[in-house]
Amino acid sequence: MxxxxxxxxxxxxxxxxxxxxxxxxxxxxxxxxxxxxxxxxxxxxxxxxxxxxxxxxxxxxxxxxxxxxxxxxxxxxxxxxxxxxxxxxxxxxDDPRSIKYNVLWATEPWTWELWAHLDEAVRTGKGVFPSLHGEEFFAYLHARAPHSAEVFDKAMTQSSQLSARAIAEQLDLSGVRSVADIAGGQGLVLATLLEKNPELHGTLLDLPGVVAHPDPRLGAGGSLASRATLLPGDCLEEIPVQADVYLFKNILEWDDRSTVTALRNAVAAARPGARVLVIENLVDGSPELRFTTAMDLLLLLNVGGKKHTREGLAALMEQAGLRVGDIRPVNSYLHLFESTVA
Ligand SMILES: C[S@@+](CC[C@H](N)C(=O)[O-])C[C@H]1O[C@@H](n2cnc3c(N)ncnc32)[C@H](O)[C@@H]1O
CATH class of the missing domain: 1.10.10.10 (Winged helix-like DNA-binding domain superfamily/Winged helix DNA-binding domain)
Known part of the structure; x- marks a missing residue:
């Protein structure tokens, strides 16, 4: 039977x-x-x-x-x-590997609304969020959906909790004095890097509403506060920080022009030879393809963005003035792109 x-x-x-x-x-x-x-x-x-x-x-x-x-x-x-x-x-x-907020984020009310317009987005190749809400996704989130913004920040932190240790183990930061985590969310990855590398100073750049609620280790009175700078800002406007290493993790997922702009802003601020590290899920390199392709389509809908192929992302990095080096997996679903400012 x-x-x-x-x-x-x-x-x-x-x-x-x-x-x-x-x-x-x-x-x-x-x-x-x-x-x-x-x-x-x-x-x-x-x-x-x-x-x-x-x-x-x-x-x-x-x-x-x-x-x-x-x-x-x-x-x-x-x-x-x-x-x-x-x-x-x-x-x-309370589970140490909890992804409760990722689940809530992936199913927030606005997601259901967007999925109904997927055929339209595929026809035009453009996101549908601005035409539905009259403003860009992140502006809407912070101004009109603060609860959803909070769920998003917690989801990013929970996601990073699963990969932060692997990233810290993988990255050779010997001789590096400063790292800037661009669009680093609440700073869980940065805090993990600072804990692993006691000489390191770190800057967390993200939107003002996000850095206002940092990982407690980075915030005032936190165990890493003396080695951390919290920098509210918009990386598409400017990255006003000089560092030995710039980290872009799960942020170069909007339209290609914005991706190149953000990278160029780092290149403009950096010394020649500075390292720019990009960490992403790839649509052609991940065994978790259904998760990555789902995110790829959601990114198309909300920010007109995408998950990249290995070649596609490397080409955008080169376009921004970076010399791409080693590309290797960090864990079962993330890849690390090493590059230096030319
Ligand atoms: C997918 S999350 C990734 C967060 C973090 N890097 C991680 O991997 O956990 C994208 C982050 O980019 C931030 N962000 C979006 N647009 C930004 C901008 N224009 N300038 C700076 N940060 C931005 C969001 O607030 C969010 O924290």
């Missing part, structure tokens, strides 16, 4: 499932918003217990759990109780 949960669907059902995949994203989002992952502890719990804990209608909660368990998010024991799986644990706010 075929196990209904593991049977491979035929093409008709596979396509139906693909078309309904919004239900999957919405189920994961609902679980996070209800606090279901936190309500379930180490012991199995019944739907009645969980419904009480999260303040939900029990029958509807069972339906949500039925949807989630088909994707391996939570599991049913067969005795009417539910337990965590590796995936549902990652939705817990």
């Amino acid at each position: 075929t196990d209904a949960t593991t049977a491979v669907p035929g093409p008709v059902m596979k396509l139906r499932e693909l078309a309904h995949s919004a239900a999957c994203a919405a189920s994961v989002r609902a679980a996070a918003l209800l606090g279901l992952p936190e309500a379930l502890g180490e012991e199995p719990a019944t739907a009645t217990e969980l419904a009480q804990a999260v303040g939900a209608d029990e029958e509807a909660l069972v339906r949500l759990l039925r949807s989630l368990t088909t994707y391996g998010v939570f599991a049913e024991t067969g005795e009417g109780t539910y337990v965590h799986t590796a995936e549902s644990r990652l939705l817990r706010e």
